[in-house]
Amino acid sequence: MRISTFFYTLKQGIINIFRNKWFSLASVATISACLLLFGLFYSIVVNFNNIVKTAEQGVSVTVFFEDNLSEAKIQEIGKLIEKRAEVAKVVYVSAEEAWETFRMEYFGEEYSDGFTENPLENSSNYEIYLSDVALQGSLVTYLESVEGVRQVNRSEVTASTLSGMNVLIVYVSVGIIGILLAVSIFLISNTVMIGIQVRKEEINIMKYIGATDFFVRSPFVIEGIIIGAIGAAIPLGLIYVVYNTVVEFVGERFTMLNTLLNFLPVQEIFNTLVPVSFGLGIGIGFLGSVMTVRKHLKV
């Protein structure tokens, strides 16, 4: 392709957008609406996932040992636990540390001085953090079977709630993405149908004069790509503003929720959302224009 032909094609693609400004506007609006819904939903899901994940990370199983179990044996058990697939992290809490935490939490500095001995002498333990909360049951069964283990404390309710939430998120995500996809296809195919009517005559003339399919298609494809890119950029800008506003609003108005609602920074969401939105927008624009033109190339 000659450079002049390339620039001519590019120029025609840009001019086409302005020539058919209502059609272009409808296409941009359609793509924007779909990607805005997608982006908002994605931001909510990612944040929800993050909240659940943070909560999951706090779920731990505590293992206590039989009285007078040797330090060496406790360490041996610790190594066995660390090797388990269900385990993300193991923290050893000595009897002294356990007492220190307990007395600071419940008595304060001055009242606890009355104790001369450690009342929690046999309370050295392992706090075990899980790689997946759903695996808590199997880990507890294993731990209870380990020789030297006196007691295993578990947080069954939290674990089952969180793993249930995870499954729910997956179902809701698949459902909403499915609905969004169906709506997008409907809206885009409608817009493409309008495009076909607008372009029918123009494509026919080009073909009668002897233009190749590539020459006819190229300006439309460029037009589609530009429309797709604009259609992606608008919702991204909106989401950026809305997201920051919501995070700020929730942070200021609902301070008590701050520990629970741990919002991800917008940059982290945009690391994925920007390439995916542009990919989808440009992809939709490209496919839409190719489909529009294809039907009329057989002249």
Next chain:
Amino acid sequence: MSLLKQPKEKKIPSEDIIVLDNVSKSYATGAPALNGVSLTVKQGEFVFIVGDSGSGKSTLIKLLLRELLPTSGELYVNGQSLVDLKRRNVPKYRRNLGVVFQDFRLLKDRNVYENVAFAQRIIQVPNREIRKNVPSILSVVGLAGKYKAKPRQLSGGEQQRVALARALINRPPILLCDEPTGNLDPKNSWEIMKLLEQINKKGTTVLVVTHNREIVNEMQKRVITMKKGIIVSDEEKGGYIDED
């Protein structure tokens, strides 16, 4: 003598620019639009094709444009078989034809210059040559001063001249005109026909499908008359034959 069967190849005399050999075209419904039509057009000829609606004229033009393929028979243009022509080679083939339609078929949102230049852009003529060629062809059709006008700002006659300029700018050996005066008043019709005659005198083969009795009778060119898909008369310096 070789025992191998040689593929059948039709010899086309070099001066025969259009050859139809027993061409038929049937659509899914109704009687055949063309029924065993054979004709040859020599290079540099000016030919009128006349006939009533449903006589097969439009089908003939569509076959020559390679918009349709014949149901049977052979069709050659410039020595090239249109039956064997692959789809991907159709654009290249069409560049050897200038085409003018009754409804002008101009790109409505582009000005006169861009409409004419478009025919050169598709064959990737450099911009500097397009800048020379377009004004030159526009002056041939008498529209040099209107290169900035949009089609809607022009009269029917002027729009047809633009279409003619677009058809001629790549100097095609054949010019196909489908009812070129169908939407024009008598004055503009004659002007277009005079232009076509001039173009023909410079060596371009011109094929004009028309209903315009006065022009056909006046110009005294070869006239092929069609009726119900067959050629009923083919006369040198002929006239419009009445139906009755």
